[in-house]
Amino acid sequence: MDTSKVVLEVNDLGINFGGLRAVDSLDMVIHENELYGLIGPNGAGKTTVFNMLTGVYPPTDGTIKLEGQVINGKTPHEIAKLGIARTFQNIRLFKNMTVKENVLLSLGAHADYNFFTGIFKLPKFHAQELAMEDEAMRLLDVFELRDDSEKLAKNLPYGKQRELEIVRALGVHPKLLLLDEPAAGMNPQETENLMRTIDVVRKQFGISILLIEHDMKLVMGICEKITVLNYGAMLACGTPEEIQNNPHVISAYLGE
Amino acid sequence: MKKVTFKQQLLMELGVTLALYLFFQSLMSLGIINSYWRGIVITICINVVLTVSLNITSGFLGELALGHAGFMAAGAYISAVFSKSIALIPSVEFPLALLIGGLFAMFLGYLVSIPTLRLRGDYLAIITLAFGEIVRNVLLNIKLTGGAGGYSSIPKYTTFTWTFFIAAACVLLSKSLINSRQGRAIISIREDEIAAEASGINTNYYKKLAFIFSSFFAGVAGALYAHYMGFLQPAYFNLDKSIEILVMCVLGGMGNIMGSIISASILTILPEALRQIADYRMLVYAIVLIVMMLVKYAPQFEGLLNIFKPKKEEEA
Numbered sequence: 001m002d003t004s005k006v007v008l009e010v011n012d013l014g015i016n017f018g019g020l021r022a023v024d025s026l027d028m029v030i031h032e033n034e035l036y037g038l039i040g041p042n043g044a045g046k047t048t049v050f051n052m053l054t055g056v057y058p059p060t061d062g063t064i065k066l067e068g069q070v071i072n073g074k075t076p077h078e079i080a081k082l083g084i085a086r087t088f089q090n091i092r093l094f095k096n097m098t099v100k101e102n103v104l105l106s107l108g109a110h111a112d113y114n115f116f117t118g119i120f121k122l123p124k125f126h127a128q129e130l131a132m133e134d135e136a137m138r139l140l141d142v143f144e145l146r147d148d149s150e151k152l153a154k155n156l157p158y159g160k161q162r163e164l165e166i167v168r169a170l171g172v173h174p175k176l177l178l179l180d181e182p183a184a185g186m187n188p189q190e191t192e193n194l195m196r197t198i199d200v201v202r203k204q205f206g207i208s209i210l211l212i213e214h215d216m217k218l219v220m221g222i223c224e225k226i227t228v229l230n231y232g233a234m235l236a237c238g239t240p241e242e243i244q245n246n247p248h249v250i251s252a253y254l255g256e
Numbered sequence: 257m258k259k260v261t262f263k264q265q266l267l268m269e270l271g272v273t274l275a276l277y278l279f280f281q282s283l284m285s286l287g288i289i290n291s292y293w294r295g296i297v298i299t300i301c302i303n304v305v306l307t308v309s310l311n312i313t314s315g316f317l318g319e320l321a322l323g324h325a326g327f328m329a330a331g332a333y334i335s336a337v338f339s340k341s342i343a344l345i346p347s348v349e350f351p352l353a354l355l356i357g358g359l360f361a362m363f364l365g366y367l368v369s370i371p372t373l374r375l376r377g378d379y380l381a382i383i384t385l386a387f388g389e390i391v392r393n394v395l396l397n398i399k400l401t402g403g404a405g406g407y408s409s410i411p412k413y414t415t416f417t418w419t420f421f422i423a424a425a426c427v428l429l430s431k432s433l434i435n436s437r438q439g440r441a442i443i444s445i446r447e448d449e450i451a452a453e454a455s456g457i458n459t460n461y462y463k464k465l466a467f468i469f470s471s472f473f474a475g476v477a478g479a480l481y482a483h484y485m486g487f488l489q490p491a492y493f494n495l496d497k498s499i500e501i502l503v504m505c506v507l508g509g510m511g512n513i514m515g516s517i518i519s520a521s522i523l524t525i526l527p528e529a530l531r532q533i534a535d536y537r538m539l540v541y542a543i544v545l546i547v548m549m550l551v552k553y554a555p556q557f558e559g560l561l562n563i564f565k566p567k568k569e570e571e572a
């Protein structure tokens with residue numbers, strides 16, 4: 001078995017929306033520096049899992065542990081600070097802020113100059129702002145966004161907006177990065193580039209990534225471990241080979 | 257392209273401020289700006305403080321606030337009570353009065369910010385509107401400050417110099433705020449609250465911060481007004497006053513500090529310049545507000561407005 005450090009451990013996670021059991025008794029373990037896939041058809045509950053992991057929805061039952069610490073009941077910003085960052089299925093950028101400001105925003109949550117230092121522009125403000133700006137540019141380089149740094153986020157083409165969202169999430173300094181269908185709306189070529197970059201990001205930053213994607217082939221290609229959701233329940237979990245040969249998965253996917 | 261350093265920028269801002277001051281000051285001592293227009297310049301400065309500070313909550317945080325006159329009133333009355341009941345040398349008493357006006361308004365701003373953590377949009381507008389009305393009604397019933405009859409013989413400490421530098425401080429500090437991590441956090445809430453939280457921003461904290469900053473300066477503006485007029489009446493701080501400030505803010509552009517300065521200046525001078533038709537001012541306000549609401553809540557109307565804009569879409 002894998003002996004590397006556990007980053008995320010989810011036990012018996014479930015949530016009800018009124019009468020709908022959107023996610024039911026989900027177990028999941030994500031290790032350090034692992035690229036983990038979460039797949040399943042539309043409406044399976046994948047995004048809902050992300051919303052529970054990031055504190056947007058409180059789970060009805062179960063526990064979520066980040067590096068051993070239970071994080072259920074924490075607010076989204078607390079969870080972000082503890083080290084879970086995410087992107088959204090429907091892009092949520094700060095549209096009227098510049099590309100660079102989008103990244104500075106998440107980096108700023110780590111700076112510690114206070115309000116008065118900021119409004120009176122004291123030396124600490126200068127030092128930290130310059131350092132953040134430097135880091136923002138380096139993060140933007142990962143997706144070749146440096147030249148767009150002064151554009152408003154809303155003026156970026158669609159694919160770049162998705163990438164900027166990832167850069168902003170990296171600014172959170174996450175231990176675990178959640179990507180909700182990052183390739184949605186991209187053509188096969190763009191998708192392939194993106195997946196390669198995601199793998200580079202994981203290695204370069206040494207973080208774990210949980211990736212939602214409904215293109216099964218794509219996930220099989222790059223993820224080390226995969227969980228398949230179906231109607232909120234875990235259908236299968238394992239390595240890509242195990243998933244490919246799993247009779248439940250075969251019947252669910254081929255039976256459709 | 258060489259970037260301007262933080263230090264150069266700071267020096268530039270202070271330089272421009274000083275130059276503007278000397279410009280106005282010399283026009284006044286040369287008598288080119290007479291005492292009537294000096295009063296208008298002071299009023300402009302007070303309105304700049306009100307508009308820029310409102311822009312922090314309405315423009316940058318993105319919350320429609322309709323109670324700015326309430327904060328102004330609170331600052332005006334408390335500072336007036338202070339300087340009437342205390343006899344210090346004016347150069348000590350006045351700054352203290354301004355500070356007390358600001359701090360008291362800030363405290364109320366903090367209280368008002370609490371419900372705003374749960375409410376948005378129209379509901380928030382109603383809460384802030386109610387706040388303004390509550391302040392006015394409380395003032396109507398306080399005997400110490402003369403109730404509806406008004407509170408008079410407040411020492412007239414407000415000078416052009418004081419008002420100008422406070423307006424400058426308000427503008428420069430607001431600009432610094434907006435370009436700090438705190439300011440970016442405030443703007444990000446307007447842009448997308450869920451994404452802000454997911455990026456590690458404590459949105460409740462920054463909403464309170466915006467309200468506190470904004471109400472502090474409204475209180476200071478009130479204190480300046482009190483010590484300029486020497487007389488206060490609750491009726492002055494009614495909903496119309498809040499809306500007047502909001503209109504200045506909207507016309508100058510939500511989230512645009514320079515715009516706030518310009519529109520506060522124009523809308524202060526305009527009714528003076530057109531005294532004979534000043535009655536129409538409220539009509540203009542109403543029209544502007546209606547247009548704004550249409551643009552904000554009926555997207556199809558925005559398309560209609562775009563017809564009048566020069567076509568240069570290809571740029572992006």
Ligand SMILES: Nc1ncnc2c1ncn2[C@@H]1O[C@H](COP(=O)(O)OP(=O)(O)O)[C@@H](O)[C@H]1O
Nearest residue numbers: 017020022040041042043044045046047048049
């Ligand atoms: N806030 C909500 N309230 C009610 N039902 C919801 C809510 N969010 C998601 N759901 C429901 O939960 C199910 C799973 O949705 P989702 O997690 O978005 O699926 P996926 O991301 O796998 O496509 C769907 O049936 C959806 O309608």
Ligand SMILES: [Mg+2]
Nearest residue numbers: 046047048089
């Ligand atoms: Mg989804």
